[in-house]
Amino acid sequence: MQYPSKILSKAVEEIASLPGIGKKSALRLALHLLRQPASHAQSLSSALSKLVTDIQYCQECFNFSDSSLCEICSSSQRNSQQLCIVEDVRDVMALENTGKYQGKYLVLGGRISPMEGIGPSQLRISAIGPKVETGAVKEVIFALSATMEGDTTAYYIYKKFKNLPLVFSSIARGIAVGDELEYADEISLGRSIQQRVPYQQ
Amino acid sequence: MQYPSKILSKAVEEIASLPGIGKKSALRLALHLLRQPASHAQSLSSALSKLVTDIQYCQECFNFSDSSLCEICSSSQRNSQQLCIVEDVRDVMALENTGKYQGKYLVLGGRISPMEGIGPSQLRISAIGPKVETGAVKEVIFALSATMEGDTTAYYIYKKFKNLPLVFSSIARGIAVGDELEYADEISLGRSIQQRVPYQQ
Numbered sequence: 001m002q003y004p005s006k007i008l009s010k011a012v013e014e015i016a017s018l019p020g021i022g023k024k025s026a027l028r029l030a031l032h033l034l035r036q037p038a039s040h041a042q043s044l045s046s047a048l049s050k051l052v053t054d055i056q057y058c059q060e061c062f063n064f065s066d067s068s069l070c071e072i073c074s075s076s077q078r079n080s081q082q083l084c085i086v087e088d089v090r091d092v093m094a095l096e097n098t099g100k101y102q103g104k105y106l107v108l109g110g111r112i113s114p115m116e117g118i119g120p121s122q123l124r125i126s127a128i129g130p131k132v133e134t135g136a137v138k139e140v141i142f143a144l145s146a147t148m149e150g151d152t153t154a155y156y157i158y159k160k161f162k163n164l165p166l167v168f169s170s171i172a173r174g175i176a177v178g179d180e181l182e183y184a185d186e187i188s189l190g191r192s193i194q195q196r197v198p199y200q201q
Numbered sequence: 202m203q204y205p206s207k208i209l210s211k212a213v214e215e216i217a218s219l220p221g222i223g224k225k226s227a228l229r230l231a232l233h234l235l236r237q238p239a240s241h242a243q244s245l246s247s248a249l250s251k252l253v254t255d256i257q258y259c260q261e262c263f264n265f266s267d268s269s270l271c272e273i274c275s276s277s278q279r280n281s282q283q284l285c286i287v288e289d290v291r292d293v294m295a296l297e298n299t300g301k302y303q304g305k306y307l308v309l310g311g312r313i314s315p316m317e318g319i320g321p322s323q324l325r326i327s328a329i330g331p332k333v334e335t336g337a338v339k340e341v342i343f344a345l346s347a348t349m350e351g352d353t354t355a356y357y358i359y360k361k362f363k364n365l366p367l368v369f370s371s372i373a374r375g376i377a378v379g380d381e382l383e384y385a386d387e388i389s390l391g392r393s394i395q396q397r398v399p400y401q402q
Contacts, residue, residue: 002297004272004290005265007248007256014248017241018230029219030252031290034265038253040218045250047208047215051231052239055208064206064235071205089205089232096203 001027062107062124063092072096072104079103081138083131085157087111087150091143103141106131111144111153120156132161142170146188172197202228263308263325264293273297273305280304282339284332286358288312288351292344304342307332312345312354321357333362343371373398 001023003009008030015026033041057063058070065071072078072092082103086092092105108123131137140161144150158168174192175184184192202224204210209231216227234242258264259271266272273279273293283304287293293306309324332338341362345351359369375393376385385393 001294003265004259004293005256005267007251007267008265011248011252014245017245019233020226020229025221027291028221032220033249033252034256041249041253044215044218045246047212048234048242048249049246050208051212051234052242055206055235058205064204064209066206066208090228092205093202 061092061105062109062127063105064089077102080136082141083128083137083139084141084143085128085154086143087145087153095143103139108153111147111149112156113149123153125157125160128157128161132164132166135165137166139167139169142168144170146173262293262306263310263328264306265290278303281337283342284329284338284340285342285344286329286355287344288346288354296344304340309354312348312350313357314350314353324354326358326361329358329362333365333367336366338367340368340370343369345371347374 003012011030011033012023012026015021015029016023021029033044054066056065056068058065058073059068060073061070063070063072067074079102082101084095084101084103084105085108086095086105087108087110089107092107095101095105106124106128108125110118110123112118112120112123128140132140140157142150142154142157144154154170162168172195173188174195175181175188181189204213212231212234213224213227216222216230217224222230234245255267257266257269259266259274260269261274262271264271264273268275280303283302285296285302285304285306286309287296287306288309288311290308293308296302296306307325307329309326311319311324313319313321313324329341333341341358343351343355343358345355355371363369373396375389375396376382382390
């Protein structure tokens with residue numbers, strides 16, 4: 001595609017470098033911005049620039065944060081005895097959205113995956129040690145993907161710290177709310193009958 | 202959704218204000234930018250900012266341009282006797298992509314649409330006058346949408362300048378290349394039999 005302007009062409013190229021956005025969509029977005037007041041594109045531009053310059057990682061849990069400690073880690077309302085191990089910042093957000101967890105987090109930054117060449121040293125597993133060795137944490141909760149890689153990561157961390165006086169738990173896996181048994185995959189259904197829980201009214 | 206950082210939340214909000222991008226996609230894009238080197242987001246940011254500050258409209262045809270005259274209008278290779286009337290910058294790009302037109306353009310900036318409250322005065326119809334009245338332009342080519350609004354716009358312009366010694370033409374409408382007659386809509390098929398053209402080998 002030939003663009004009438006190099007500035008437009010550059011903008012389209014930059015937008016199209018984002019995942020899931022092709023050249024046609026990028027052009028549509030660029031023309032949309034040109035139809036809007038210039039302030040709109042300027043505030044998008046400055047938000048993106050600030051995103052990469054000003055954002056910080058929480059020193060404790062490695063979640064994104066606006067300061068050196070995130071809101072969760074600096075809150076006195078949160079239970080420091082529980083440490084939930086997640087792969088990604090999005091998982092923290094998903095769990096926080098449920099409003100059902102009051103402990104703290106640790107974001108690993110991925111999961112052990114030999115296929116993708118990601119070993120334990122590339123994850124923030126070494127940051128778990130100082131937290132659990134002091135005895136402040138009583139329970140380590142694995143909230144990792146229900147995949148081979150997630151299970152491997154959980155097992156690796158468990159093996160490393162199993163001699164410490166810690167309770168290890170994992171988020172429950174089973175039939176999702178609203179699912180019908182008939183259509184559930186065999187592994188999930190198998191797990192959910194094996195790891196059945198007391199009936200609650 | 203609760204975001205761990207206000208900067209992230211602001212970026213997500215700005216990205217999600219673009220058409221066709223929801224909050225989830227916006228978050229995915231923001232996290233993608235955070236995983237990339239910061240220079241990536243910076244160059245996207247500056248391209249967007251430049252887009253709205255530096256881009257100009259060609260004074261002749263109202264296409265986007267990097268200078269006061271676009272490449273097409275300033276080119277001596279283009280036939281100044283042909284003026285192709287289009288609605289939008291994208292239509293210029295589409296026609297230029299075919300490589301089959303060597304004349305000049307005029308971008309109206311829309312089409313007459315009483316339903317959307319767009320009248321002739323909101324379009325750049327007044328810019329056609331000075332071009333055709335000098336006699337420099339011999340042919341006016343309508344390349345407008347094949348809709349009621351497109352037809353209305355063409356008719357309005359035709360009526361306004363029909364007393365001038367001009368040839369008026371319109372891009373051909375009919376069965377698209379690769380289409381089967383069986384599945385063509387009746388109006389297109391009807392038009393294409395009425396406005397049939399000499400058979401070319």
